Amino acid sequence: MLRLQAVNQFYGPKHILRDISLELPRGQCTYLLGRNGVGKTTLVNCIMGHLPVSSGTVSWQLYGEPELDLLLYPVEERAALGIGYVPQGRQVFSQLSVDENLRVALMAGRNKTNRIPPMVYELFPVLYDMRHHRAGDLTGSGQQQLAIARALVLEPELLILDEPTGGFQPTVVAEIGRNIRQLQQEFGLTLLVVEQQLPFTPQGDDRFCLLEGGCNVAQGRLEQLDESLIQAYLAV
Numbered sequence: 141m142l143r144l145q146a147v148n149q150f151y152g153p154k155h156i157l158r159d160i161s162l163e164l165p166r167g168q169c170t171y172l173l174g175r176n177g178v179g180k181t182t183l184v185n186c187i188m189g190h191l192p193v194s195s196g197t198v199s200w201q202l203y204g205e206p207e208l209d210l211l212l213y214p215v216e217e218r219a220a221l222g223i224g225y226v227p228q229g230r231q232v233f234s235q236l237s238v239d240e241n242l243r244v245a246l247m248a249g250r251n252k253t254n255r256i257p258p259m260v261y262e263l264f265p266v267l268y269d270m271r272h273h274r275a276g277d278l279t280g281s282g283q284q285q286l287a288i289a290r291a292l293v294l295e296p297e298l299l300i301l302d303e304p305t306g307g308f309q310p311t312v313v314a315e316i317g318r319n320i321r322q323l324q325q326e327f328g329l330t331l332l333v334v335e336q337q338l339p340f341t342p343q344g345d346d347r348f349c350l351l352e353g354g355c356n357v358a359q360g361r362l363e364q365l366d367e368s369l370i371q372a373y374l375a376v
């Protein structure tokens with residue numbers, strides 16, 4: 141369970157995040173939505189430790205373990221605490237093989253294990269078939285799968301995906317949507333999916349958090365994201 145309370149962040153004098161409070165319920169999928177430049181990636185960077193938080197709290201609790209003050213942990217330890225992150229633009233190592241990409245990601249783990257969890261290839265069989273090929277030889281959608289797989293090798297409880305559908309055609313977007321659903325329903329992950337618009341058909345208990353000008357202007361169950369909110373904060 142991830143809980144943010146009154147988080148503020150500045151780039152120099154520029155106030156970017158303003159009193160953001162957000163809770164990600166365990167096992168559910170939350171969409172962090174908002175137009176270009178409203179602060180979505182900045183918020184994710186604060187959660188992952190790539191950017192400092194100016195004020196507020198970020199707490200994290202693995203299943204069955206005590207709640208931690210996440211802000212006390214440096215960036216390199218947060219993945220090992222069970223928080224996986226798939227950055228915008230994929231960023232795989234294109235000269236390394238698929239297998240090497242996954243093994244590099246494994247090295248960030250707590251246990252320093254050399255074992256790629258079976259769920260990775262179960263979810264993305266093409267990565268198994270291509271495991272000895274260069275990551276740069278994968279299609280765009282294959283590279284996105286590899287980027288997700290790299291975050292999954294450490295078996296996170298929470299997976300954060302920053303604009304995973306960016307630049308893909310509708311069939312690939314739909315496939316990414318199915319993968320996200322599988323991660324939540326079959327593998328029990330909690331998900332935070334960052335997007336400028338809602339890319340998939342909402343499901344029962346999905347949630348949303350809507351940002352505008354660095355403020356959280358609305359949040360709740362996705363079915364409450366009505367046309368007036370979409371027109372005011374998401375329509376281009």
Ligand SMILES: Nc1ncnc2c1ncn2[C@@H]1O[C@H](COP(=O)(O)OP(=O)(O)OP(=O)(O)O)[C@@H](O)[C@H]1O
Pocket residue numbers: 151154156174175176177178179180181182183336
């Ligand atoms: N390194 C930086 N230095 C100064 N300002 C920055 C920096 N990075 C982002 N910003 C500003 O912070 C604000 C929020 O940017 P951010 O990237 O978090 O928005 P976003 O909602 O993720 O946008 P997008 O959907 O385009 O990724 C914007 O006004 C942006 O110009």
